[in-house]
Amino acid sequence: MPELLVAKDLRAYYRTGLSGWIRAVDGVSLSLNEGEILGVAGESGCGKSTLAMVLASVARWPLCVQGGTMHVDGRSVPLSGGLKGDGSHRGTVVSLMPQGAMNSLNPTQRVRDFVFDVLRSHDPHVARAETLDRARERLEKLHLPARVLDAYPHQLSGGMKQRVVAVISTLLDPRVLIADEPTSALDVGAQRALLALMVELLEQRIIGSIVLVTHELPILRNVAQRTMIMYAGQLCETGPTEEVIFAPAHPYTKALMQATLVLESATKRQRIEGLEGGPPDLSQPPGGCRFHPRCRYALEACSQSVPPTVVPSAGHDAVCWWLAQATPPPTAAASDGAAEP
Amino acid sequence: MSARFRRYILTKLVWYLVALLAAVSLNFFLPRVIPGNPVDTIMAHFLQSGGQGAAAGKMYQAFIAQFGLERPLWGQFLTYLGDIAHGSLGQSFSLFPAHVTTLIGQAAPWTIALQLPAILIGWILGNLLGALAAFKRGAFDRNLFVTALAFSSIPYYALAIVLLYVFAVVLPIFPASGGYAFGTIPNLSWSFIFDALSHYLLPFLSLVVIAIGGQAVGMRSMAIYELGSDYVNYATSLGVSDRRVLGYVFRNAMLPQITGLALSLGTLVGGALITEIVFSYPGVGTLLFNAINANDYPLIQGITLIIIVAVLLANFLVDMAYGYIDPRIRAARSGER
Amino acid sequence: MLVRVRFLRTAIHSGRFNTSLVLVVLVVLFALLGPVIVGHDPNAVVGSMNASPASHPPLGTDNFGRDELTLLMYGTRTSLEIGAIAGLVAVLIGVVVGTLAGFYGGVVEEALMGATNVLITIPAIVVLILLSVALGSRSAVTMGLIIGVTSWPWTARAVAAQTSSLRTREHIDIARLSGASGFGIIVRDVIPYILSYLGMAFTLQLATAVLTEAALSLLGLGPTNTISLGILLQWSLLWEAVRQGVWWTFIPPTFFLSVVSFGLLLLNSSLDEIYNPRLQGGGGSGA
Numbered sequence: 027m028p029e030l031l032v033a034k035d036l037r038a039y040y041r042t043g044l045s046g047w048i049r050a051v052d053g054v055s056l057s058l059n060e061g062e063i064l065g066v067a068g069e070s071g072c073g074k075s076t077l078a079m080v081l082a083s084v085a086r087w088p089l090c091v092q093g094g095t096m097h098v099d100g101r102s103v104p105l106s107g108g109l110k111g112d113g114s115h116r117g118t119v120v121s122l123m124p125q126g127a128m129n130s131l132n133p134t135q136r137v138r139d140f141v142f143d144v145l146r147s148h149d150p151h152v153a154r155a156e157t158l159d160r161a162r163e164r165l166e167k168l169h170l171p172a173r174v175l176d177a178y179p180h181q182l183s184g185g186m187k188q189r190v191v192a193v194i195s196t197l198l199d200p201r202v203l204i205a206d207e208p209t210s211a212l213d214v215g216a217q218r219a220l221l222a223l224m225v226e227l228l229e230q231r232i233i234g235s236i237v238l239v240t241h242e243l244p245i246l247r248n249v250a251q252r253t254m255i256m257y258a259g260q261l262c263e264t265g266p267t268e269e270v271i272f273a274p275a276h277p278y279t280k281a282l283m284q285a286t287l288v289l290e291s292a293t294k295r296q297r298i299e300g301l302e303g304g305p306p307d308l309s310q311p312p313g314g315c316r317f318h319p320r321c322r323y324a325l326e327a328c329s330q331s332v333p334p335t336v337v338p339s340a341g342h343d344a345v346c347w348w349l350a351q352a353t354p355p356p357t358a359a360a361s362d363g364a365a366e367p
Numbered sequence: 368m369s370a371r372f373r374r375y376i377l378t379k380l381v382w383y384l385v386a387l388l389a390a391v392s393l394n395f396f397l398p399r400v401i402p403g404n405p406v407d408t409i410m411a412h413f414l415q416s417g418g419q420g421a422a423a424g425k426m427y428q429a430f431i432a433q434f435g436l437e438r439p440l441w442g443q444f445l446t447y448l449g450d451i452a453h454g455s456l457g458q459s460f461s462l463f464p465a466h467v468t469t470l471i472g473q474a475a476p477w478t479i480a481l482q483l484p485a486i487l488i489g490w491i492l493g494n495l496l497g498a499l500a501a502f503k504r505g506a507f508d509r510n511l512f513v514t515a516l517a518f519s520s521i522p523y524y525a526l527a528i529v530l531l532y533v534f535a536v537v538l539p540i541f542p543a544s545g546g547y548a549f550g551t552i553p554n555l556s557w558s559f560i561f562d563a564l565s566h567y568l569l570p571f572l573s574l575v576v577i578a579i580g581g582q583a584v585g586m587r588s589m590a591i592y593e594l595g596s597d598y599v600n601y602a603t604s605l606g607v608s609d610r611r612v613l614g615y616v617f618r619n620a621m622l623p624q625i626t627g628l629a630l631s632l633g634t635l636v637g638g639a640l641i642t643e644i645v646f647s648y649p650g651v652g653t654l655l656f657n658a659i660n661a662n663d664y665p666l667i668q669g670i671t672l673i674i675i676v677a678v679l680l681a682n683f684l685v686d687m688a689y690g691y692i693d694p695r696i697r698a699a700r701s702g703e704r
Numbered sequence: 705m706l707v708r709v710r711f712l713r714t715a716i717h718s719g720r721f722n723t724s725l726v727l728v729v730l731v732v733l734f735a736l737l738g739p740v741i742v743g744h745d746p747n748a749v750v751g752s753m754n755a756s757p758a759s760h761p762p763l764g765t766d767n768f769g770r771d772e773l774t775l776l777m778y779g780t781r782t783s784l785e786i787g788a789i790a791g792l793v794a795v796l797i798g799v800v801v802g803t804l805a806g807f808y809g810g811v812v813e814e815a816l817m818g819a820t821n822v823l824i825t826i827p828a829i830v831v832l833i834l835l836s837v838a839l840g841s842r843s844a845v846t847m848g849l850i851i852g853v854t855s856w857p858w859t860a861r862a863v864a865a866q867t868s869s870l871r872t873r874e875h876i877d878i879a880r881l882s883g884a885s886g887f888g889i890i891v892r893d894v895i896p897y898i899l900s901y902l903g904m905a906f907t908l909q910l911a912t913a914v915l916t917e918a919a920l921s922l923l924g925l926g927p928t929n930t931i932s933l934g935i936l937l938q939w940s941l942l943w944e945a946v947r948q949g950v951w952w953t954f955i956p957p958t959f960f961l962s963v964v965s966f967g968l969l970l971l972n973s974s975l976d977e978i979y980n981p982r983l984q985g986g987g988g989s990g991a
Binding site: 382383385386389390393394397516517519520521522524525528529531532536537543544584630632633634636637638640641644645655656659660662664667668671674675678679682 | 818821822823824825826827828829830831833834835837838911915918919922923924925937941946947949951954955958961962965966968969970973
């Protein structure tokens with residue numbers, strides 16, 4: 027089955043001062059299959075939110091896309107955003123559900139008016155009544171009250187706002203929904219409702235697939251079939267979520283999982299181990315593997331050149347020198363996702 | 368109109384009435400800060416500045432009665448309030464027996480004709496320019512900002528003096544003083560209107576240019592701030608057109624600008640009055656200037672009272688407009704003091 | 705410390721900051737050193753009436769034959785004096801009222817802010833007119849005081865907002881837990897945080913005070929028996945200098961008033977940009 031989305035070698039840097047660049051996303055490649063939820067996890071500052079912006083084609087100054095390509099359903103999608111681009115693909119092919127829905131809705135505009143504006147930007151002749159009908163229909167389909175349309179944002183609760191944003195982001199039936207930390211400001215009940223909504227969107231085939239950016243592992247376990255781990259702007263590991271969490275291959279992932287508590291009976295016997303040091307300065311990232319200064323398995327090769335991709339098991343790969351040495355060489359079968367950086 | 372909006376109006380109304388009372392009290396008590404019989408002091412000043420003895424005697428009687436000096440201070444205050452309620456602001460000293468209200472009534476239309484258009488046009492044009500600069504950025508923004516800042520930071524009368532000198536003395540295009548040609552009687556003929564307009568232009572320009580500058584500077588900051596907000600990013604990310612997004616930004620940035628308008632009304636009115644002095648324009652400003660020079664207390668007090676009431680009223684109207692436009696207030700909270 | 709170093713580095717690179725700082729410093733030097741260098745009494749008659757700069761360099765004489773340049777120096781100094789006093793008074797009162805309101809919140813805040821808001825809506829110029837008329841004669845210091853006393857509400861409101869947001873920050877909680885008194889916390893933990901903001905408030909108050917003094921002088925309510933920029937303008941207007949084309953008596957004071965005001969406001973806005981980098985102009989909005 028052909029992949030829904032293929033992104034190769036994405037690079038996006040932030041401009042600092044007069045001549046500096048912060049290499050927030052530096053050579054990330056990924057692919058998405060129809061009907062799946064791909065989780066993107068990592069520490070704060072690893073570049074996952076930036077990646078979300080690039081994938082959703084909304085990168086704008088001071089974030090500049092420096093390279094890479096993206097194809098959805100085989101067709102190329104432009105990566106740069108900004109107020110002056112051709113916006114027809116936004117919302118219809120890829121769509122962003124931003125972090126912090128609290129502020130994503132215009133405080134002085136009713137939801138229904140915003141819905142009208144969004145829909146008529148893509149179809150100038152659509153009638154207002156028609157857009158409201160579509161919106162109401164969609165809300166009903168997703169088991170949400172239609173009265174939210176008449177409300178101003180401040181009249182809705184945080185959880186409801188996030189769900190409204192999820193609905194609006196998918197109103198144009200985009201192929202891919204990029205959700206950036208959608209659950210961060212929500213309580214557990216609201217989180218559950220939002221995740222249920224997202225799964226519903228997939229099941230009803232309103233959207234094709236979801237990229238879920240989050241740092242909360244329990245959420246990934248709940249909904250994401252596959253997960254990518256990012257560190258310092260690059261990919262470490264990609265694979266089925268259960269494997270990535272419970273049988274991590276990459277040293278960074280191992281450290282990350284060991285530093286997290288997952289509420290299971292096995293936890294009683296687990297020790298939390300922290301990781302020394304902090305994430306590197308992305309304006310001058312370390313050479314070779316970016317994790318090597320903090321890695322307990324670091325080899326000489328790690329500081330000198332970019333590590334190869336290793337495939338410890340089917341559909342599961344990691345980018346690491348130590349792994350390359352310790353495991354048998356990868357099979358000829360192509361792995362999901364990562365191309366050579 | 369929701370109950371909360373009603374509460375908003377009521378709260379504001381109460382505060383404004385408090386302000387009015389405070390101002391009227393200030394207006395009454397401040398001149399009486401000087402010790403001694405105020406009428407005597409006033410008469411002394413009056414006679415010093417050339418008042419005539421015969422009239423003085425009559426005035427003295429009239430004022431003793433008017434001020435009710437035999438009563439205690441609080442009694443005088445109540446008399447004062449009572450007089451105001453009846454629409455009487457006393458009689459002028461320097462132009463006795465003319466009533467203060469009549470004098471102000473003659474001068475006020477000239478001032479209003481000058482200030483109201485200047486405020487409105489300044490506000491609208493200034494906000495448009497500021498929003499445009501915020502959107503375009505680059506060279507247009509930088510040039511506009513510095514120019515607008517330059518204009519908004521010089522006082523109204525400074526520009527007035529420069530304009531007067533350049534366009535009425537060096538290049539005698541416009542008349543140098545007055546509201547209309549000396550010696551003519553105001554009437555509604557075309558020649559008079561044209562004459563009045565040519566006298567009107569320089570004072571008007573000196574007000575409106577600075578008002579535009581001030582608004583542009585403020586609006587630019589607000590618009591820049593709004594342009595970086597999440598809802599702008601989100602709307603753009605869904606393909607909403609630039610023009611429409613700008614419309615959101617403009618509307619949201621305007622709200623604080625309305626408050627800004629209310630806050631600057633006080634200084635605006637004061638500055639505009641001084642501008643009149645530069646042009647000897649026959650409005651309230653010149654009237655005040657003459658009154659101060661002649662130590663004409665009733666007239667001074669009457670004018671300051673009218674100014675206070677006008678500014679408070681304008682502020683109140685602006686607050687009402689703001690409360691109506693901002694849906695967060697209309698639909699939700701009451702005033703936030 | 706690092707914050708200050710970073711501030712200086714950004715400040716030096718800001719063209720706006722440099723220009724405005726230079727302007728302000730030049731004016732201050734002119735006002736402070738000028739009288740010292742020149743030496744003689746500004747009221748001394750040194751030439752014929754209304755002599756033009758051509759016949760009596762460098763700036764001609766006024767209607768009484770006094771040297772215009774000397775008058776300008778003394779006038780600028782007095783105006784700045786009045787502005788500084790007013791600014792100081794306004795900021796002091798504003799800080800006290802604002803920090804008390806913002807820090808204690810609740811009823812205290814409501815009462816103080818309510819009073820402040822009432823005072824803000826009453827146009828200050830009106831109160832000043834009434835006060836000046838009542839006072840009969842006014843020295844420069846008195847003018848500074850009354851202007852300061854009528855313009856503090858603006859600073860108070862701004863300081864209250866800042867303090868109020870600081871109140872919920874952790875280091876304040878820590879200070880409270882360690883048993884520091886309210887006053888102690890305000891002085892040691894709140895004020896250092898808003899110091900830069902107070903500096904900006906002071907420059908703004910100074911600028912408006914200088915202009916207010918000039919406005920009052922034009923009305924005939926300026927400092928008595930003193931020379932200030934406003935008084936110079938008032939004399940000039942009274943003696944019909946504009947219509948007679950005697951530009952050296954009114955253009956220089958107007959120019960100086962504008963420069964002082966513009967310089968200080970530009971300085972203020974450049975400081976604002978340094979503290980809020982988003983306001984800086986720069987790259988386009990497109991990717």
